[in-house]
């Protein structure tokens with residue numbers, strides 16, 4: 001399912017437009033005298049309802065790619081169509097709006113604001129949207145419920161386990177009902193059981209139709225996705241569907257429980 | 261003349277103090293800024309947030325000054341048996357100056373905050 005020439009023929013009118021369509025993206029970093037060629041021509045299409053895992057050695061360009069997908073960065077060359085709209089030439093303000101409305105980003109470190117409650121953390125993106133206070137509250141509560149933390153709304157990050165903090169971060173990513181959920185090593189700071197719990201949340205959201213793209217370097221975690229892309233030296237070297245995909249909820253039953 | 265000189269020097273010293281506090285705050289909250297930008301805050305939104313905070317800081321300072329002034333003149337009035345007069349204008353001028361100092365000395369830190377690269381800010385330890 002690599003980007004076919006079909007998308008280059010009629011990018012604007014393509015009705016079945018992929019949620020994400022990148023065409024020959026390059027990215028360079030200037031490091032003093034040297035120039036790092038971090039992405040060397042990446043092309044890929046991700047359709048609605050997919051759950052993609054990005055794998056590859058450290059330094060292969062996964063984060064660089066994710067930051068471009070998340071509109072935190074722009075490609076040096078090439079095109080990025082998000083829901084059929086070319087965002088590679090958008091200015092900063094337009095990109096901020098896209099990040100706010102269309103993208104939910106989850107990081108390896110949970111990046112919650114320490115002095116605010118779970119609910120307030122989840123509300124954060126709505127502060128930059130046109131949303132009434134009432135709506136803000138409802139949406140944040142709903143998002144917390146979606147990740148199974150309805151009863152922790154008033155807790156502070158320091159009162160929660162790593163897994164719970166990451167779920168708050170997922171709820172924050174969902175609060176503006178984005179088109180895609182992006183996660184860069186979301187389980188990188190979590191133990192194996194908690195990691196599977198996060199995968200349960202992702203599979204659950206994906207079942208409800210959310211498109212998910214995540215980076216992981218653990219095979220066990222990538223298996224929970226439907227499709228795996230492998231990066232090497234700034235290029236996608238492998239693109240395969242996952243066969244016999246495990247259900248995280250089933251796997252959890254076989255893992256020993258730890259009290260948190 | 262002397263009073264004006266003292267007042268301007270205090271304003272400048274106070275303003276530099278505010279600027280320092282705000283610069284430290286921007287550094288300490290680098291990650292927070294990264295998160296806010298990542299979830300959709302524009303440069304203007306970040307700038308406004310930090311300008312607002314520095315104006316708040318400066319207003320608190322202004323209010324403390326006005327309070328100190330009132331208490332001080334009351335005490336002086338009591339001991340010297342002078343007639344005390346409160347001027348509303350003085351309070352208004354103090355408030356306006358506070359806002360101005362907050363904006364002026366908060367501008368650079370706010371600018372700095374809004375120009376952070378979100379990717380680096382999110383990685384900041």
Ligand SMILES: Nc1ncnc2c1ncn2[C@@H]1O[C@H](COP(=O)(O)OP(=O)(O)O)[C@@H](O)[C@H]1O
Nearest residue numbers: 029031036038057058059060061062063064065
């Ligand atoms: N801000 C940066 N400045 C310079 N080089 C960078 C920067 N970010 C990443 N790189 C380089 O780009 C390459 C890809 O990095 P990255 O996308 O972080 O890889 P991964 O996430 O797969 O570990 C690496 O060689 C890395 O050193």
Ligand SMILES: [Mg+2]
Nearest residue numbers: 062063064184
């Ligand atoms: Mg990385």
